[in-house]
Amino acid sequence: MKTVDIVERIEGEAKLICQWDKEKISDVKIQFLNFRGFEFILKDKPILDALVYTPRICGICGQAHLKATVEAIEDIYKNHNEELTLTNKAKLLREIGLNIEIIDSHIKWFYMFIMPDIVKFSNNSLEEYSALKGKKWLEASSIASETIKSLAVIAGQWPHTSYMVPGGVVSDPTLLDLVTMQNYMDQAIRFYENSLIGTNLDTYLSFNKSEDLYKVKGDLKDFITISFENGFEKIGKSYNRHLVLGDSLSFEKGKISRKLTKNIDYENIEEFTTNSFDIDKSKVSKEAYTWSKTALYANSFYETGPLSRAVVQNRSFVSDIHKHYNDSMFTRVLARMDELGFLLSKTKELIQQININEESFIKPKVSLKDFHYGIGQSSVEACRGSLYHDVEIENGIISKYDVITPTVWNLGPGIDNKLSTSQKAIVGIDSLEKAKLILRSFDVCSVCTTH
Amino acid sequence: MIDSQEMVKKVFTQNSARIDTNKGDAYYNSLFEKAKSRLSALRKQPALKDIDLMEVVESEGVNRRDFMKWASATTATLMLPPMFTPLVAEATELMNRVPVVWIELQDCAGNSEAILRSATPTVDDLLFDVLSLEYHHTLQAASGHQAEHQLEDAIHTFKGKYLLFVEGAIPKAMNGQYGTIGPGGETFEENLNRLSKDAAAVVAVGTCATFGGIPAAAPNPTGAVGVMDIVKGKPIVNIPACPANPANMVGVVLHYVLTGQVPELDSLLRPKFAFGYRIHDNCERRAHFDAGEYVEEWGDEGAKNNWCLYKMGCKGPMTFNNCSIIRYNEGANWPIGVGRGCIGCSEPDFWDKYAYERPMADANIKAPTGGVEKTVDEFGLGLLTATSIGIGVHAVASAVAGKRTVHSEDEE
Ligand code: SF4
Ligand code: SF4
Numbered sequence: 001m002k003t004v005d006i007v008e009r010i011e012g013e014a015k016l017i018c019q020w021d022k023e024k025i026s027d028v029k030i031q032f033l034n035f036r037g038f039e040f041i042l043k044d045k046p047i048l049d050a051l052v053y054t055p056r057i058c059g060i061c062g063q064a065h066l067k068a069t070v071e072a073i074e075d076i077y078k079n080h081n082e083e084l085t086l087t088n089k090a091k092l093l094r095e096i097g098l099n100i101e102i103i104d105s106h107i108k109w110f111y112m113f114i115m116p117d118i119v120k121f122s123n124n125s126l127e128e129y130s131a132l133k134g135k136k137w138l139e140a141s142s143i144a145s146e147t148i149k150s151l152a153v154i155a156g157q158w159p160h161t162s163y164m165v166p167g168g169v170v171s172d173p174t175l176l177d178l179v180t181m182q183n184y185m186d187q188a189i190r191f192y193e194n195s196l197i198g199t200n201l202d203t204y205l206s207f208n209k210s211e212d213l214y215k216v217k218g219d220l221k222d223f224i225t226i227s228f229e230n231g232f233e234k235i236g237k238s239y240n241r242h243l244v245l246g247d248s249l250s251f252e253k254g255k256i257s258r259k260l261t262k263n264i265d266y267e268n269i270e271e272f273t274t275n276s277f278d279i280d281k282s283k284v285s286k287e288a289y290t291w292s293k294t295a296l297y298a299n300s301f302y303e304t305g306p307l308s309r310a311v312v313q314n315r316s317f318v319s320d321i322h323k324h325y326n327d328s329m330f331t332r333v334l335a336r337m338d339e340l341g342f343l344l345s346k347t348k349e350l351i352q353q354i355n356i357n358e359e360s361f362i363k364p365k366v367s368l369k370d371f372h373y374g375i376g377q378s379s380v381e382a383c384r385g386s387l388y389h390d391v392e393i394e395n396g397i398i399s400k401y402d403v404i405t406p407t408v409w410n411l412g413p414g415i416d417n418k419l420s421t422s423q424k425a426i427v428g429i430d431s432l433e434k435a436k437l438i439l440r441s442f443d444v445c446s447v448c449t450t451h
Numbered sequence: 452m453i454d455s456q457e458m459v460k461k462v463f464t465q466n467s468a469r470i471d472t473n474k475g476d477a478y479y480n481s482l483f484e485k486a487k488s489r490l491s492a493l494r495k496q497p498a499l500k501d502i503d504l505m506e507v508v509e510s511e512g513v514n515r516r517d518f519m520k521w522a523s524a525t526t527a528t529l530m531l532p533p534m535f536t537p538l539v540a541e542a543t544e545l546m547n548r549v550p551v552v553w554i555e556l557q558d559c560a561g562n563s564e565a566i567l568r569s570a571t572p573t574v575d576d577l578l579f580d581v582l583s584l585e586y587h588h589t590l591q592a593a594s595g596h597q598a599e600h601q602l603e604d605a606i607h608t609f610k611g612k613y614l615l616f617v618e619g620a621i622p623k624a625m626n627g628q629y630g631t632i633g634p635g636g637e638t639f640e641e642n643l644n645r646l647s648k649d650a651a652a653v654v655a656v657g658t659c660a661t662f663g664g665i666p667a668a669a670p671n672p673t674g675a676v677g678v679m680d681i682v683k684g685k686p687i688v689n690i691p692a693c694p695a696n697p698a699n700m701v702g703v704v705l706h707y708v709l710t711g712q713v714p715e716l717d718s719l720l721r722p723k724f725a726f727g728y729r730i731h732d733n734c735e736r737r738a739h740f741d742a743g744e745y746v747e748e749w750g751d752e753g754a755k756n757n758w759c760l761y762k763m764g765c766k767g768p769m770t771f772n773n774c775s776i777i778r779y780n781e782g783a784n785w786p787i788g789v790g791r792g793c794i795g796c797s798e799p800d801f802w803d804k805y806a807y808e809r810p811m812a813d814a815n816i817k818a819p820t821g822g823v824e825k826t827v828d829e830f831g832l833g834l835l836t837a838t839s840i841g842i843g844v845h846a847v848a849s850a851v852a853g854k855r856t857v858h859s860e861d862e863e
Binding site for chain 2: 004005006007008010011012013015033034035036037038040044052053056057058059060062108112117131132137139144148149152153154155156157158159160161162163167168170171172279281301306360361362363365434438447
């Protein structure tokens with residue numbers, strides 16, 4: 001038997017085609033059928049234009065794209081032995097901006113994208129979670145819009161801003177601006193404490209064993225209860241291989257297949273279109289069924305995202321939960337909400353570190369147009385996982401721009417009989433509703449996946 | 452924090468910045484009567500959502516006075532005379548009589564994200580509480596087949612009455628196969644045609660839906676176009692910008708509730724209340740432009756003193772939009788506020804036409820002549836679609852005269 005269903009309430013839409021055998025999913029195809037062609041549009045444009053184009057790949061993780069672009073450009077300088085100097089202030093302002101975007105996204109994801117489906121599995125009717133009118137939904141929407149204002153203070157607006165430029169950032173916040181940002185962060189922390197975890201943030205951050213799950217209260221407790229009632233800790237398991245490409249003051253790069261290594265080499269990244277549509281019709285293979293490409297690291301599928309970041313960085317609470325339940329749907333959702341707490345505290349700390357007397361920008365000595373040829377790569381950790389940009393320029397004009405988004409790692413099609421991360425997590429499941437939840441647990445964004 | 456609503460009011464009541472849209476007492480009197488009877492008719496209709504706005508407002512700890520302050524600022528935003536204030540307040544309460552269906556096509560969801568934080572100054576969730584959003588691709592409760600049924604239900608039940616909000620462009624190339632929707636594989640174009648057929652009006656939000664936006668940037672690989680290139684025989688309102696300002700989306704709905712009509716539009720179908728003047732006309736750095744004080748490079752003394760960004764490539768002088776007044780994220784800030792200049796995101800083809808190594812450095816651009824406070828139709832479209840903008844800085848002497856950076860665009 002074959003079923004076709006669509007997954008909405010994500011960014012864009014995904015189509016889920018399941019093959020059933022004895023009431024279990026024996027094969028699954030995830031289709032993304034919306035394509036804009038960013039890599040084609042970026043070609044032949046002046047490289048600095050990319051700072052305005054790439055944030056528009058996604059309405060949710062634009063800061064991540066902006067940071068990836070600016071760092072890829074700075075990598076071009078570096079590859080010409082013209083490394084740019086960045087002040088600590090500029091580095092902080094970039095990372096703080098990105099972190100705020102992740103914080104905002106995590107809040108919305110839990111309340112708007114996954115809880116409305118999770119509560120359907122509860123024995124109680126949890127109307128407060130219902131979309132557009134439930135009390136919790138509205139509260140989350142309002143706190144997210146407050147939180148993101150702290151990014152607007154330095155970035156001008158959100159979504160879609162371009163405040164980062166090679167050499168630093170254009171904005172120069174005053175002390176008052178920084179205090180304003182702190183205030184917005186404090187509001188978000190209060191929401192996290194009062195609504196999501198029902199306890200003090202510092203207390204929560206001291207949790208380090210899976211038994212501490214019982215100490216969690218608030219809305220996250222609703223999730224934990226429903227999960228154990230329905231065995232969500234047993235479903236959604238994939239390869240349990242984790243990849244973190246970007247490192248920063250908040251995250252560490254590394255990968256885990258059997259064991260952890262902090263050695264990451266971009267050379268190991270490969271992208272395939274065997275099962276993807278191609279804009280050049282003559283190249284479309286018969287196997288093609290989606291606009292998403294396939295991304296492999298060292299020839300293997302890896303999961304990327306908050307769970308991967310927590311285990312690579314060995315944050316104790318999630319790491320211990322992961323020891324018990326591996327890469328299950330439960331662990332994945334929990335890790336994302338844990339990261340929210342971690343980032344709230346981290347970002348507050350980073351804002352405190354800004355020295356407003358430093359410069360925001362140091363002008364590059366040479367122009368990109370002076371490089372006859374240049375290549376640059378970068379990777380940053382976005383809300384959904386590792387984002388990778390790879391650019392090539394000739395006389396300041398883009399000759400190639402390749403983007404691999406986090407969702408391509410997680411949700412792209414399998415290849416050569418190897419199931420992709422999300423396919424592997426879904427195969428063997430006995431209900432379509434659960435399959436859709438597992439898919440959602442990766443934080444699906446169809447516009448990012450196809451770009 | 453600057454109260455954006457107060458700012459709006461100030462700007463619109465200042466003589467120097469006033470745009471002459473005054474259509475005379477006779478016009479406003481008849482519009483007033485029309486709005487009054489429309490609102491009383493709406494009031495008799497059953498609410499689609501059983502919510503009393505004033506109860507919501509009060510439960511949020513906002514008093515009637517603050518709400519009326521908001522209503523009067525909104526009236527000014529809509530470029531209506533003060534006598535409309537009570538009607539605007541009433542229209543807000545009746546927003547739940549007008550069903551809204553929101554679909555997403557070739558987009559990044561940025562406009563949906565933006566509306567999630569819509570400037571509803573008195574009550575954060577006013578919009579969601581009161582607006583009758585019958586379907587929203589990303590935000591609704593249902594998903595999968597259930598969501599599809601909900602959409603079918605909405606367009607059937609509210610036939611001829613709903614406002615269709617469209618986010619995203621429409622790919623025409625390869626028979627529309629660059630974007631399909633639902634299990635049946637309906638193309639975006641088919642989807643848009645089907646859903647707009649029975650809409651009262653179609654509102655295109657964001658530069659993708661209005662002018663094709665980023666997917667339509669050269670070489671436009673998917674053959675993307677905007678809503679007005681597809682939908683015919685319907686009132687269409689364009690709210691461009693990337694992202695569109697939620698205040699303007701709310702403004703259009705309010706205006707529709709109030710009058711049963713779409714607001715007055717310019718030749719690009721943009722509401723004049725929002726796009727009737729340029730960024731430059733009300734820019735907070737304008738005094739520095741007039742004084743010839745410019746930022747010459749990021750981070751210089753001029754940048755630290757918030758001087759004009761014209762020489763950094765600011766497109767404010769040729770961009771029609773009200774973000775210099777409304778700002779973004781509920782008035783928190785806007786691009787020029789952080790010193791990066793306007794990129795002209797609400798203009799047609801801005802991706803290609805205004806591309807000037809954004810964020811630009813050492814740019815030579817020329818503002819259209821004809822003085823300030825002119826509408827797009829007074830300028831004529833020709834000026835704004837001119838492809839060449841590299842004409843050298845003119846008009847005002849630079850405060851740092853003679854200073855040039857090494858890589859001038861003139862060399863090209
Ligand atoms: S050129 Fe730009 S920064 Fe300068 S006054 Fe005009 S809009 Fe403002
Ligand atoms: S300032 Fe210019 S680029 Fe920025 S949002 Fe407004 S119109 Fe768009």
